[in-house]
Amino acid sequence: MNTKLNSTPQKSILQKGSKEALTLRNDFPMYKSHPTLVYLDNTATSHKPKSVLKAMNDFYCLYNANVHRGVYSLAEKATIAFEQARDSVAHFIGADREEVIFTSGTTSGLNLAMRLLAPHIKKDDEIVVSVVEHHSNLVPWQELAKEKNAILRFIPITANYTLDLKAARTIINSKTKIVAITGISNVLGMETPLGDIIALAHKHGAKTIIDGAQMVAHGKVDVHTLNCDFFSFSGHKMFGPTGIGVLYGRKALLEKLKPHVFGGEMVREVNSYHAKWNELPWKFEAGTPMIAQAIGLRAAIEYIKHRKLYAKEEYLRVLRNYTIAELQKLGATIIGPQHGAPIITFTLAGIHPHDIAQILDRDEICIRAGHHCAMPLHQELKIQASARVSLSYYNTKEDIDRFLQGIKKVYAIFGVKHHE
Amino acid sequence: MNEDLYQEHILDHYHYPRHKGKIVNANVIHREINPLCGDELTFYASIDKEKIKALSFEGNGCAVSQASASLLSEFLQGKTIKDIKKLDDNTIYSLLGISISHTRRKCALLSMQAIKEGVRLQEQLTKQPAKNIKTKTRTIRKG
Numbered sequence: 001m002n003t004k005l006n007s008t009p010q011k012s013i014l015q016k017g018s019k020e021a022l023t024l025r026n027d028f029p030m031y032k033s034h035p036t037l038v039y040l041d042n043t044a045t046s047h048k049p050k051s052v053l054k055a056m057n058d059f060y061c062l063y064n065a066n067v068h069r070g071v072y073s074l075a076e077k078a079t080i081a082f083e084q085a086r087d088s089v090a091h092f093i094g095a096d097r098e099e100v101i102f103t104s105g106t107t108s109g110l111n112l113a114m115r116l117l118a119p120h121i122k123k124d125d126e127i128v129v130s131v132v133e134h135h136s137n138l139v140p141w142q143e144l145a146k147e148k149n150a151i152l153r154f155i156p157i158t159a160n161y162t163l164d165l166k167a168a169r170t171i172i173n174s175k176t177k178i179v180a181i182t183g184i185s186n187v188l189g190m191e192t193p194l195g196d197i198i199a200l201a202h203k204h205g206a207k208t209i210i211d212g213a214q215m216v217a218h219g220k221v222d223v224h225t226l227n228c229d230f231f232s233f234s235g236h237k238m239f240g241p242t243g244i245g246v247l248y249g250r251k252a253l254l255e256k257l258k259p260h261v262f263g264g265e266m267v268r269e270v271n272s273y274h275a276k277w278n279e280l281p282w283k284f285e286a287g288t289p290m291i292a293q294a295i296g297l298r299a300a301i302e303y304i305k306h307r308k309l310y311a312k313e314e315y316l317r318v319l320r321n322y323t324i325a326e327l328q329k330l331g332a333t334i335i336g337p338q339h340g341a342p343i344i345t346f347t348l349a350g351i352h353p354h355d356i357a358q359i360l361d362r363d364e365i366c367i368r369a370g371h372h373c374a375m376p377l378h379q380e381l382k383i384q385a386s387a388r389v390s391l392s393y394y395n396t397k398e399d400i401d402r403f404l405q406g407i408k409k410v411y412a413i414f415g416v417k418h419h420e
Numbered sequence: 421m422n423e424d425l426y427q428e429h430i431l432d433h434y435h436y437p438r439h440k441g442k443i444v445n446a447n448v449i450h451r452e453i454n455p456l457c458g459d460e461l462t463f464y465a466s467i468d469k470e471k472i473k474a475l476s477f478e479g480n481g482c483a484v485s486q487a488s489a490s491l492l493s494e495f496l497q498g499k500t501i502k503d504i505k506k507l508d509d510n511t512i513y514s515l516l517g518i519s520i521s522h523t524r525r526k527c528a529l530l531s532m533q534a535i536k537e538g539v540r541l542q543e544q545l546t547k548q549p550a551k552n553i554k555t556k557t558r559t560i561r562k563g
Contacts (some may be wrong), residue, residue, distance in 0.1 A: 017521030126563055153563030171563070173545045255496035354457040354527065359426070370457040378458070384480045413426050415435075 010318055011286045017315030018396035024307065026392050029053065038365040038399045043186050043214060043343055043372075043390035047235050048300075055299035056292045067291055068265060068282075082291050085298035086281070089246055093231065094222035094302045098280035099254065101247045102289055106213040109247035110180070112284070113209045114140040115260040116249075118176060125177040128206070130155040130163060130192070131380045132185040135373045137211040141180050155181070155197075156380075161188050161337040165196055172197075176206040183221075184214035187374045187388065189320075189340035198227055200355030207253070213237055217392065218341055222288040235293065240300035244248060244293035248285075254280050261286040272390055284397040312393050316342040319391055323400050330407055331418050335386055340393035345372070348407070351414050353387035359413060360406040367403070426483065429517055434483040437492035438516070439476045442484050446474070450538030454526050461483035463493075463535040467542075469500045476532070483514070484524050489531035491515040504539050 021262070025031040027049040030039075039047065065078040083097075090097040091332065103109040127141050131154045147150040155168045163191075172179060179201040184191055201208045212233040215221055221361045223231045231248040235241055249257075259277060263286040269276045282305055304310065320342040324334050332346040348356060353369035360367055368388040371378045378385065389403065411418050422432060443464035451462040459481030466474040475496050477489045495515060496504065512532050520528045 128563075142560055149561065151561045151563040352457075352459075352480075352482040354459070355426075355484075358482075358524070368454075384460075414431065 010322075013177065013315055014322060014397045017312065017319065018398065020312065021316070021394050021396045026412055027051070027303075027307070028394060034364070036364055038363070038402050040320075040389040040391065040395065040399065040403060041366045042217070042392035042395075043237070043388065044224075044241070044368060045194075045391055046217065046239050046323070048239055048241065048296075049303050051303050051306075051385070052296050052299040054162040056241060056296040059292045059295050060063060064137060065287055072125070078291060080336050081295055082289065085294040087299050088298040090104045092221075093216075093246070094224050095248050096251060099248050099251050100224075101249060101254075101281050101284045102245055102294055103232070103245045103247050104290065105135060105210060105236070105245035106232045109245050110209065110211060111140050111182075112247055113230040113232065113249070114144050116257045117209075118144055118147070119258065119357075121148045121150055121177055123253070125150045126153055126173070126175040127151070127178045128153045128155060128172055128201075129180050130175050130182065131157055132163075132188060132190060132377050133182055134186055134211060134213070135181070136213075136354065137180055137182055137209075137377070140226050140378065141178070144178075150177075151175075157188075159189070160400065161190055161335070161340075162198075163190065163192050165193060168197060168200060172200045172204060174204050176201065176204050178209065179206050180209040182211040183217065183373075184341045184343070185377075186343065186390075186419050187345050187372050187377055187386070188336040189343035189345070190337050193341055194226055194228070202227070214343070218316075219313060228252055230378070235300060236298040238300055240294045241296040244290045244297050246363065248391075249367060251280065254284070259283050259286075263287050265289070284401075296355065307393075308336065309393050316391050316393065316395075319397065319400065320344060323389060323396065324404075326400070326404050330404065330411075332407070335381065335383065341371050344389045344391075345386045346389075347383060347386050348410065348416075351410060353385045355414070356387045356407070356410050359410045360403065363402065363406050363409075365403050427518060430483055430487045433487035433490040435498065437477075437486060437490040437493075439490065439497070440478060441476050442478060443474050443476050448535075448538040448542045450463060450534050450541060452530055452534040452537065454481070454485065454530050456523075456526060457482060459527055459530055461485065461530050461534045463487050463489075463531070463538050465535065467501060467539075472496055472501070472504075475535075477534070481530075482527050484520070485527040485530045487532075488512055488528050492531045496506050501539060504535055507536060510528065 015402050028047045030047040063074055064078040065075040067079040067082045084096055086100050090100045127145050127150055131139055153171050155171055156164045158164050181192055200207045209230040210228045212231050216233045216238045218260040229250045234245040266278050266283055266286040267275045268278045327346055332348055335345040356369050358370035370385050443466055446464040446466050448465040453460040461479035463477045475493055477493050512528055
């Protein structure tokens with residue numbers, strides 16, 4: 001990995017970016033409670049700014065009421081706030097509001113997409129995923145394949161940890177009915193060439209489902225431009241609360257699909273033996289929605305816009321490259337492509353990632369260890385377990401330097417000599 | 421507490437595990453994994469008339485899980501099935517000689533789980549009348 005990190009532009013990007021990151025921390029109560037925290041597990045979840053917490057608290061304190069039901073003004077206020085949150089999400093991802101279904105997170109959205117498409121899958125149909133998928137975008141498709149006696153196929157990665165497009169061109173064929181793939185690998189940081197994959201799928205009439213969990217934290221998503229059929233993501237990985245996510249579904253498709261969860265809210269009219277479904281998107285949202293969480297998600301979107309976070313992505317890439325270069329100097333093996341999202345997975349010879357994470361924890365450094373919900377990927381790469389660092393806009397160069405000092409401590413405890 | 425976790429004793433058993441390897445004619449073989457972090461352990465034992473004739477393990481994982489397996493293997497040499505059944509969390513903690521935090525408990529106890537479960541399954545098998553048990557399991561068709 002040849003990145004001129006000693007060059008002045010890179011150094012100044014790191015300096016400036018770190019300074020801005022420190023300022024950003026003033027927005028995050030977690031950094032007030034833990035001022036010396038080195039939090040490097042943003043792929044797992046992000047911290048929440050005050051504005052998100054205030055928005056949710058305000059709902060509960062100032063206009064708490066159920067939505068879509070009450071005639072009184074409080075209920076109207078709650079309903080407007082909730083539906084405005086939906087509008088905000090729609091605008092954020094380039095969708096129409098009828099295409100935004102609130103879910104409890106990426107996993108629930110992917111499962112819902114699977115259930116909605118299930119009636120249309122039959123024996124011998126092919127379902128294509130990639131080897132890098134998170135269990136949430138793999139296991140639902142395994143189950144569907146088992147249920148329907150369909151065939152599950154995997155697009156491999158190259159030796160350089162990029163998606164093997166050449167292989168994809170043969171694997172996705174006229175028998176393919178579903179292509180489910182991640183936009184960014186939560187292990188490798190690999191960015192899938194979604195345009196190519198989606199085009200390939202559509203050429204053969206297959207439906208495309210994108211796991212967008214890592215995408216929404218790192219750059220603008222436009223689902224109409226992507227031209228995917230489904231796109232699922234979580235609020236909590238993009239500075240929003242836990243318990244809420246979004247499943248985007250193409251309108252023409254959602255209109256044809258039968259709902260999977262039934263009850264109040266998703267019906268227009270009910271008599272004893274029959275119900276008429278509600279219009280989109282409510283047809284797919286049964287029961288009282290996650291009102292506070294949707295309002296929190298909207299506040300997270302406003303926060304991203306207000307702080308112009310996506311513009312800081314270049315800083316994160318430089319910080320990623322710095323982390324990789326320094327880790328390599330310390331003898332680590334990096335598991336990921338040359339260019340990618342700010343997710344750095346690595347191994348240290350002879351030292352289990354769990355021990356690395358445990359020792360780092362003594363110094364308040366939070367990294368992830370294990371297989372990151374991607375066991376098949378680890379089996380494919382013949383790695384028992386790995387350690388992962390994932391960056392967000394409040395991480396600084398100092399965070400990484402402390403992390404690197406921690407790695408040296410790990411070596412010292414395990415009696416491993418490293419070169420510098 | 422965590423300070424003690426990487427004591428010499430633990431690291432010694434991690435770097436130089438005792439009784440590591442396969443047993444070819446083992447009548448107890450059982451693998452357990454810790455999905456949290458990827459620790460895995462397989463225990464092998466040759467048991468004859470309730471007595472442990474040979475016992476070993478193979479595995480991969482964090483220092484605590486592997487050291488625990490090594491310490492437990494050493495402890496169980498020449499003992500009996502009853503001793504395996506009598507094993508409890510405290511046995512492991514005293515073998516390790518340090519206090520284990522909640523999150524590392526699964527790592528520490530994986531070895532005990534593996535050998536106990538192996539013995540339990542072996543007993544279940546030997547108690548069953550010999551008959552062909554055909555279970556229909558659905559597998560996924562691979563492309």
